[in-house]
Amino acid sequence: MLNSKRHGKLAAVAVMAATALAITSCGSSDSATPSAGSTGSAAAAEPVTITVHTFGGGANFGYKKAVETWNAAHPNIQVKYQNLTDRFEDVYLPQLLQKLQAGSGTGDIVGIDEGAMGLMKARPQFFADLAPYGLDSRKSDFPAAKWDNGINKDGKLFALGTDIGGMGMCYRKDLLEKAGLPSERDEVTKLWPDWASFMETGKKFQAANPGKGAPKFLDGPNTLYNVVLSQEAPKNGNIAYFDTGNQLVIDKNPAIKTSFDTVKSYSEAGLTAKLASFTPEWNAAIKKGGFAVMGCPAWMLGVISGNAGDEGKGKWDVAGVPGGAGNWGGSYLAVPAQSKHPKEAAEVLNYLTGKEGHVMAFQEAQAFPSSLSGQQDPAVADMKNEFFSDAPTGKIFGDSVKDLLPVFLGEKHAQVKTAAEKVLEGMDKGSIPYGEAWTKFIEAGTKAAG
Amino acid sequence: MTLNVDAPAPARRPGPRRPSGHRSAGRGGSGFARFDLRATPYFLVSPYFLLFAIFGVFPLGYTLWVSLYDWELAGDKSFIGLDNYIALITDGSFWNAVVNTLGIFVISTIPQLILALVISNALNKRIRGRLFFRLGILLPLVTSVVAVAVVFTQLYGRDYGMINWFLGLFGVDAIEWQNQSWSAWLAISTMIDWRWTGYNAIILLAAMQTIPKDLYEAASLDGASPRRQFWQITVPMLRPTLVFVVFISTIGGLTLFTEPVMFEGNPTMAGGATGQYQTVAMFIVKEAFRDFDMGYASAAAWLLFALILIGTLINYSFTRRIGGKK
Numbered sequence: 001m002l003n004s005k006r007h008g009k010l011a012a013v014a015v016m017a018a019t020a021l022a023i024t025s026c027g028s029s030d031s032a033t034p035s036a037g038s039t040g041s042a043a044a045a046e047p048v049t050i051t052v053h054t055f056g057g058g059a060n061f062g063y064k065k066a067v068e069t070w071n072a073a074h075p076n077i078q079v080k081y082q083n084l085t086d087r088f089e090d091v092y093l094p095q096l097l098q099k100l101q102a103g104s105g106t107g108d109i110v111g112i113d114e115g116a117m118g119l120m121k122a123r124p125q126f127f128a129d130l131a132p133y134g135l136d137s138r139k140s141d142f143p144a145a146k147w148d149n150g151i152n153k154d155g156k157l158f159a160l161g162t163d164i165g166g167m168g169m170c171y172r173k174d175l176l177e178k179a180g181l182p183s184e185r186d187e188v189t190k191l192w193p194d195w196a197s198f199m200e201t202g203k204k205f206q207a208a209n210p211g212k213g214a215p216k217f218l219d220g221p222n223t224l225y226n227v228v229l230s231q232e233a234p235k236n237g238n239i240a241y242f243d244t245g246n247q248l249v250i251d252k253n254p255a256i257k258t259s260f261d262t263v264k265s266y267s268e269a270g271l272t273a274k275l276a277s278f279t280p281e282w283n284a285a286i287k288k289g290g291f292a293v294m295g296c297p298a299w300m301l302g303v304i305s306g307n308a309g310d311e312g313k314g315k316w317d318v319a320g321v322p323g324g325a326g327n328w329g330g331s332y333l334a335v336p337a338q339s340k341h342p343k344e345a346a347e348v349l350n351y352l353t354g355k356e357g358h359v360m361a362f363q364e365a366q367a368f369p370s371s372l373s374g375q376q377d378p379a380v381a382d383m384k385n386e387f388f389s390d391a392p393t394g395k396i397f398g399d400s401v402k403d404l405l406p407v408f409l410g411e412k413h414a415q416v417k418t419a420a421e422k423v424l425e426g427m428d429k430g431s432i433p434y435g436e437a438w439t440k441f442i443e444a445g446t447k448a449a450g
Numbered sequence: 451m452t453l454n455v456d457a458p459a460p461a462r463r464p465g466p467r468r469p470s471g472h473r474s475a476g477r478g479g480s481g482f483a484r485f486d487l488r489a490t491p492y493f494l495v496s497p498y499f500l501l502f503a504i505f506g507v508f509p510l511g512y513t514l515w516v517s518l519y520d521w522e523l524a525g526d527k528s529f530i531g532l533d534n535y536i537a538l539i540t541d542g543s544f545w546n547a548v549v550n551t552l553g554i555f556v557i558s559t560i561p562q563l564i565l566a567l568v569i570s571n572a573l574n575k576r577i578r579g580r581l582f583f584r585l586g587i588l589l590p591l592v593t594s595v596v597a598v599a600v601v602f603t604q605l606y607g608r609d610y611g612m613i614n615w616f617l618g619l620f621g622v623d624a625i626e627w628q629n630q631s632w633s634a635w636l637a638i639s640t641m642i643d644w645r646w647t648g649y650n651a652i653i654l655l656a657a658m659q660t661i662p663k664d665l666y667e668a669a670s671l672d673g674a675s676p677r678r679q680f681w682q683i684t685v686p687m688l689r690p691t692l693v694f695v696v697f698i699s700t701i702g703g704l705t706l707f708t709e710p711v712m713f714e715g716n717p718t719m720a721g722g723a724t725g726q727y728q729t730v731a732m733f734i735v736k737e738a739f740r741d742f743d744m745g746y747a748s749a750a751a752w753l754l755f756a757l758i759l760i761g762t763l764i765n766y767s768f769t770r771r772i773g774g775k776k
Contacts, residue, residue, distance in 0.1 A: 090717045094739035097524040123524060212624070213609075274626075279715035280603070284610055415741050418718055426723020431629045440724070447543075448741060 047076045048344045052333075052352070053096075053107030057086035059302055061111055061162060061331070062365025066357045070348065077344045088113045089414055100126040106336040108345040109352070112159060114330050115414040117149045118242070120159070122411045127158040128335040133346035135160065138353075138371075145406035146370040150332060159334035160353040163367035164404075165297030166397030167227060167326035168318045170304055173389065175215050175292040179208035185391060189320035195228070195262065198322040202271040205292060216273035219291045221263045221424040223277055227295035229259040230326035234405040241417065241445060242410025250416065250445040260424070260441060267428045276425040283307045295321070297328040298368035298397045305387040318391040325400050327407075330370060368397045375401075412449050419448035517748035525742065534749035544750060546725050547733040548757065550631070554710075554729065555703035558639035563695065565643070566650035567688075571680060573651070574658045584655070587648035595645065599712030602641045606713075628713065634727035641709045646702070650695050657691035658684060685772060693769045700765050704758045707731035730754045 054061040060083045067081045085091040093116050099105035100123070112120055120127070130136070136157050139147055146161040169192075173183040181204065182188055192198035202217040209215055218224055232255035233240050241256065243249045250256055266272055273291040275282040285291055286307040294300070296318060304316060333353055335345045351357050358374030361367040362383065369375050375398055383394035410416070423444050427437040517534055521527040538544050573584050590598070605612045606627040614624045627633045661684065669679050685692075706729045711717055713727065719736035721728025728736075734754065738747035 087717070090719070090740060094523070094742070097742060101524040126524065276716060281607055281609060281715065284607070288610070290609060418740070419720075422718070422720050422723050429626055429629050429723065431723050431726065 047078050048341050049078050049080055050109065050341060050345050050348050051080045051082060051107040052109045052111075052348070054081070054083045054111035055085050055088045055092040055113070056083065056111075056299075056365075057303060057306055059365035060086070062361035062363070062367050063352060063357070065364055066352060066360040069356075069360070070351060077348065079348055082107065089115065089418060093119075093414070100336060100338070103338050106338060108339040108341060109333050109335055109349050111162070112332045112334055113414075114149065114165075114332070115409065115417060117159070117332060118246075118409040118411045118413045120334065121149075121152045124152040124154045124156060124158065126337055127152065128337050128339065128342040128346070129156045129158065130160070130335065130346055130349070131157050133343055133350075135346060135350055138350070141354075141371045141373055143370070143372065143401070143404055145327070145404045146330070148406045149409070150334075159332040160349060161370035162331045162333055162353060162358070163299060163361065164330040164370040164401055165230070165299065165326075165328040166368045167230065167321045167328065167400045168296045168298070168393075168396045169293055169321050170296035170300065170316055170318050170388070171293045172215075172289055172291075172315055173317050174315055175289060176205070179205045179292070181205060181208075183317070185317050185319045185389075188317070191319075192322040195322050199266070199269070199271075202266065202293075203269065206269075206271055215289055216291045217271040217293055218266060218273065219282060219285065219294045220272050220275040220277060221267060221428045222421055223295040223300075224266060224272075225259050225263045225421065225424055226328045227321060227326060228262045228323075229255060230328045230407075231323050232256075232258050233407045238405050239408045240410075241413055241420070241449070242408065244408050246410050248410070248416070248446060248449045250420065250449075251442045257438075260438060263424055264427065264434060264437065268434060272428055274429050276429075287312065289315075295328075297330075298366055298393065299329060301366045301385060301388060301393065313387050314389055316387065317389045318385070318393060318396055320396065321400060325403055327401060327404050330368075362394075366393065368393075368401070410449075415448040416445045419444040513748045513751055516744055517752055519745045521743075521745035521748075523738070523742035523744050527745075530745070534745050535753070538746070538749050538753060543725055543728075544730075544733060544753075547721075547728045547730045550635070550721065550725070550727055551704055551706060551729045551731075553631070554635050554638050554642075554706060554727070555700070557635055558642040559699045559703055561639075562643045562647050563650060563692075563699065566647050566654055566695070567685075569647070569651040570654035570658060571684065573655050584652070588652050589648065590645045591649045593645070595708045596712060598641055598645050599709045602637065602644070602709075603713050603715065606637045628722055629726070631726045634710075634713065634722060638706075638709050638713055638727060641713075642703075642706070646699070650699070653695055654688060654691060657688050661687045689770065689772055692772060693766060696765045696769050697762055700761050701758055704754065704761055705731050707735075730757070 052063065052067070054063070063081050067079045070077075070079050084095070093113075096106065096110060096112075138160065142161055143164075146164060150157055150159040150161065152158050169188075171183075171188060176188065177183045181201065182191060191201050205217045229240065233253075236253055236255040237243075239249065239253060239255075241248060241250050241253070243253075267274075273285055275285055275290070286304055287309065294304075296304070301318070305312070308316065333349050335342050335349060339345050352361075353371065355369075355371060355373040355377060358367075358369035358371050359377050359379045362369055362374070362380050366385070369377075369380055374380060381394045381398060383392070384390045385393040420441055423432060423437060423441040426432040426440075427434060432440055518529060518531055519527045520530045520533070569587060573580065573587070577583070604610075606614075608614060608624050608626045611627075613627075614622075618624065625633055627637045665683050665687075666679055669683060674682065710721055710727050710729050710732060711719065714721060719728070719732045719740055721732050730750065731754070734747045734750045737743045737750060
């Protein structure tokens with residue numbers, strides 16, 4: 001092509017430029033693959049198909065059995081359950097927003113992680129009001145913390161809770177034992193009634209594991225930070241990065257500063273394995289015993305058992321969390337306004353977020369029920385987890401969410417959280433000096449909110 | 451493409467407009483035949499241009515339009531003129547991404563092209579198992595970029611990676627490759643080079659085979675050493691192909707995306723805690739699909755386009771000077 005005369009070269013430049021454009025335009029449209037589904041073209045008498053879109057690794061929302069049970073009993077409303085991806089913030093959420101804006105492509109019911117609820121509450125035009133279908137009668141079944149997040153800025157009910165994080169501490173029994181510490185779960189819980197004693201335990205563990213390549217006490221900054229923040233936020237007006245007027249308070253809220261300082265002290269003391277959560281390195285360390293203890297909301301149990309595989313069975317256990325209660329994460333279900341069958345979708349939603357759906361999801365995916373009736377069900381309250389050495393997970397997580405208060409999450413909570421935690425990771429790994437980290441932390445959060 | 455150098459060398463510059471056999475058919479023919487003759491070529495090339503209009507020109511124009519708005523994904527939009535561009539030019543993190551992109555481009559492309567030139571020169575010689583080596587050098591190209599990035603990222607792992615294990619044998623402390631710019635750039639560059647060196651080498655080899663043998667014979671008779679022949683004959687004769695290869699590398703390098711994303715392990719598009727290896731393409735995706743600021747991302751996409759044009763023109767004027775003292 002370029003062997004021809006001069007105008008040939010110019011033409012080549014043009015073609016190159018064109019290629020560049022094509023590449024550029026591809027780059028900005030990411031993976032916008034609208035998945036098929038949702039539109040069950042139902043004539044009046046024909047059965048309606050309701051598509052449920054969720055996210056999450058492993059057993060994700062744990063609706064396999066619940067959906068089978070429903071489909072067997074309701075020939076006229078058939079549910080199709082599709083888990084789209086295991087990543088929420090960076091895959092599921094952008095795609096959901098694109099489909100909402102495009103007006104097609106979402107499921108009749110969509111799962112939404114707690115972190116994005118602020119964003120969705122600010123966009124009432126995209127979701128169906130669930131009150132006309134009678135779902136507002138469910139209010140007494142949920143803790144206020146969970147219920148309030150499902151009310152959008154117009155005061156309409158648009159989402160109901162699925163699971164709730166709860167809080168525990170997952171630990172490797174064998175590693176604690178090797179360090180000369182107790183490994184039985186009640187004794188471990190007694191080891192760390194508060195954060196000061198947790199730090200002492202960590203130092204003891206590290207003293208017994210000196211040298212390069214030895215296991216560390218904690219995994220990294222993210223899990224610790226979220227556990228502490230979930231406890232501190234309720235002590236400081238139930239807010240995190242944003243106040244109830246949606247103003248950024250990352251530099252003013254003492255809860256944030258306390259959580260930041262806690263992470264910093266553990267990192268400076270060399271108690272972390274310097275791993276960022278949900279990365280391949282972190283996964284590998286879970287499998288290979290690179291660290292001993294990790295903050296564990298209920299859904300994290302599924303992440304650990306999924307990563308560690310069969311060989312990890314019985315090596316892990318769950319103990320209580322220093323400082324008592326706390327919640328991290330948990331999800332919601334909503335019906336997009338674009339659904340062709342909002343009435344049937346609301347019925348299915350009611351079932352999945354009801355006692356029956358919650359209990360089955362807990363059995364399948366350790367998704368701890370957010371509904372009170374689900375939590376009190378003996379199938380949940382007496383549940384033991386085989387992978388985690390038969391730990392009574394139902395009781396541990398139930399205790400941790402008893403007195404939970406609603407934490408307000410701003411519209412841009414997810415973005416600010418991601419940006420701020422990036423700085424924590426950098427500080428822990430050493431690319432940001434400890435002295436500059438707090439300034440960088442506020443800068444990153446402010447930029448993400450702007 | 452033939453791999454047989456012993457075949458008589460084809461004429462150098464095949465004329466672009468060699469009269470074709472069909473031409474006589476049109477002479478004195480009917481109106482339709484003339485129309486057919488004139489229109490058919492356009493008809494035949496039109497699919498590409500139609501597709502390009504839909505998937506190239508339209509997104510380009512739409513991106514320009516979006517870039518003039520404060521456009522939130524699934525949210526409010528309001529016209530703000532050039533404010534996105536003004537904000538971008540003063541945005542430190544955008545320029546950080548530009549520096550990263552250029553840095554990775556320089557430390558990957560220059561060694562890559564030199565290596566490709568040396569390899570293709572070696573493969574142009576009479577060596578045993580020539581076909582095997584020629585095919586082998588191209589093999590990395592058929593592997594998926596993602597697979598390459600995943601494997602290399604594991605090799606560069608801090609705790610369980612093979613490269614740190616190897617360095618550890620010499621007493622080097624485990625390097626966190628993602629932590630500093632230099633190490634991250636180096637790691638990403640090796641992924642790029644592993645995949646693309648062979649591709650460039652094959653293109654250069656094909657061009658080398660079109661260089662007439664008599665030039666080398668004449669040079670040998672005059673007593674020119676092989677090294678001198680390489681610099682005085684091979685490299686100047688390769689110039690148009692070098693221009694092509696440099697263009698492709700420039701465009702590929704400046705739109706670098708998959709390797710650094712996979713290298714991070716966690717597709718937040720941040721490219722490290724302080725953006726040590728965030729490229730411009732990652733910056734665009736982060737703004738659009740992590741922070742949902744479509745207008746800002748579109749403006750950045752247009753600036754990247756301008757950067758590629760500038761980069762290509764600089765490289766073009768640079769490359770055409772190679773061996774060009776006539």
